[in-house]
Amino acid sequence: MSDRDSSTSASQTEGELEEEVEGGGERHENQRDSQPLSLSDFSSTLHAVIRIKQKYQAMKKRRQDMGVRLGGPGLPTGAPTRSSPNIFTFDTLNPSTFPTLSSSSSLRKKRRKKKRVLFPEGGRCRATPKQEHSRAKYCLYLLSAIVFLQVYNAIENLDDHVLRYDLEGLEKTLKREVFGQQGAVEGLLSHLKEYLSTYVHNKPLVVSLHGPSGVGKSHLGRLLAGHFRSVVGETLVLQYYVLHHCPQEADAMQCARDLSGLISEMVKQAEEEEKIPLFIFDEVEHMHNEILETLWQLVASRQSNEYLNAIYLFLSNLGHAHITKHMLHNSSSISLTMAASGYSNLVKELTPILRNTLEKLHPLWAEADILPLGLLEKGHVMECFLDEMTREGFYPxxxxxxxxxxxxxxxxxxxxxxxxxxxxxxxxxxxxxx
Ligand SMILES: Nc1ncnc2c1ncn2[C@@H]1O[C@H](COP(=O)(O)OP(=O)(O)OP(=O)(O)O)[C@@H](O)[C@H]1O
Structure with a gap:
């Protein structure tokens, strides 16, 4: 039987089957309408149903057989085929069968590796895909901003702190009022600037000025005391003249105790007011050993914190012979000694000699920065006269x-x-x- 025949007979059989079903159904309907259903009627109906089912299964089997034959290899070319819709999957694709497909997939892989985004030609949307922003990045930005603000604030505060002491004003005053000691003045200002630019100190500032008689040590001390009184207040500045405050050596112990108590009180008050007190000791060459000992205990870096925020200035002619000798023997570089550049040479050469001499006298000087004041020339003396005569109202x-x-x-x-x-x-x- 040919396929056409088989399909025709199959459709015929289908028609017969439908007729039979419909006929059976109609008969059954008619019977039901006319009279009640008997046992024989029921069995005949059951037989009909079974027969129909058998017929339907046979027909189904025939159809399946026919389908297998149609899709088989023996099908003639160009013959009309009936086939169920094909479902396309990539599973059955063989790369060797489709070389273009395999090459395009490997190309895609390569492109993916390059991490470049390609957009369709003439496409409207060319927006790059949104990148996911990490929270850690924002935290890092925030942290950087906070650190920046903290540093900026600290610098501002330190500037405020230095401004409070008006060191620029002090510099102007000293340069105007002190003649021939430019190097020493700059050295002193540099120590003050460095010390006053921070809050936390691990030791007090201790500066010891040394020089021959009449070169301006007390003068410098007075100018400094006057300036600090104007910026930190009268009560936080002490000018101690040993020949005035403690002339008798027998009272040295008591003087030392009193001085220690006074300094302690002033430092505490200064701490409360967040200021730095200034202690100036003049005529130190006349100072009793007990007082030197007390001062040493106060300025030594091992002392408790309350004594760390303070400035001590010692003025004396101790070591003056070394300074005079040095200046008279180094006449070639003498023009530079009072200027800042030459002064650093003077300090470099003289400081070790002075320190050696002073430390033998008392260990207090081991804690101090030593600044020598040089001899004054005739020109400086004339400036002193001009200044004094103007002050006293004489025509200069x-x-x-x-x-x-x-x-x-x-x-x-x-x-x-x-x-x-x-x-x-x-x-x-x-x-x-x-
Ligand atoms: N370098 C100077 N610049 C301006 N004036 C000065 C200078 N040196 C001294 N004088 C004037 O001389 C006077 C005496 O100076 P000062 O008392 O400062 O000397 P000194 O170095 O302390 O000496 P001494 O060790 O003898 O006490 C001062 O009152 C001041 O008017």
Missing amino acids: DHTNIERLAGEIEYYPAVGGHKYSQTGCKQVVAKVNLL
């Missing part, structure tokens, strides 16, 4: 000033320099005699 006549300056004793001229043996010490007395 140059000839008169020169005459007065000529009355002062000088060391024999060395390298064109004439150094005063008493600095400006006698200036006040001479002007008072005018």
Whole structure:
């Protein structure tokens, strides 16, 4: 039987089957309408149903057989085929059968490796895919901003702290009022700036000024005390003259105790007011050993915190012989000694000598920064006269000033320099005699 025949007979059989079913159904309906259903009627109906089912199964089997034959290899080319819709999957694809497919997939892999996003030609949407932002990144930005603000705030506060002491004003005053000691003044200002630019100190600032008589040690001390009184207040500045405050050596112990108590009180008050007190000790060469011992205990870095925020300034002529000798023997570089550049050389050469001498006297100087003050030249003495005469209301006549300056004793001229043996010490007395 050909396929056409089989399909025709199959459709016929289908028609018969439908007729039979419909016929049977109709008969059954008619019977039901006319009379009640008997047992024989029921069995005949059951037989009909079974027969129909058998017929239907046979027909189904035939159809399946026919389908197998149609899809088989023996099907003639160009013959009409009936086939169920095909479902396409990639599972059955063989790369060798589809070389273009395999090459395109490997190309895609390569492209994926390059991590480039390709957009369709003329496509409207060219927006790159949104990147996921990490929270850690935002936290890092926030942390950086906080650190920046903290640092900025700290710098601002430190600036405020330095501004409170008006070191620029002090610098102007010292440069205007102190003659011939530019190097020492700058050295002192540098120590003050460095110390006052931070809150936390592991030791107090201790500076010891040394120089021959009349070169301006007490003068410098007075100017400094006046400035600090104006910025931290009267009560936080102490000027201690040992010959005035403790003239008797027998009272040295009591003087030391009193001084210790006074310093302690001032430091506590300064801590409360968040200020740094200034202690100036003049004529230290006359200071009793008990007082030196007490001061050493206070300035030594091993002391408790309350004594760390304070400035101690010692003024003395101790070591003056070394300074005078050094200046008179180094006449070639003498023009530079008072200037900042030359002064650093003077400090470099003199400091070890002075420290050696001073530490033998007392270990207090091991804790101090030593600054030497040099001899004053005739020109500086004339400036002292001019200043003093102006202050006292005298007309500053140059000839008169020169005459007065000529009355002062000088060391024999060395390298064109004439150094005063008493600095400006006698200036006040001479002007008072005018
Ligand atoms: N370098 C200076 N610049 C301006 N004036 C000065 C200078 N040196 C001294 N004088 C004047 O001389 C006077 C005496 O100076 P000062 O008392 O400072 O000397 P000193 O170095 O302390 O000496 P001494 O060791 O003898 O006490 C001061 O009152 C001041 O007017």
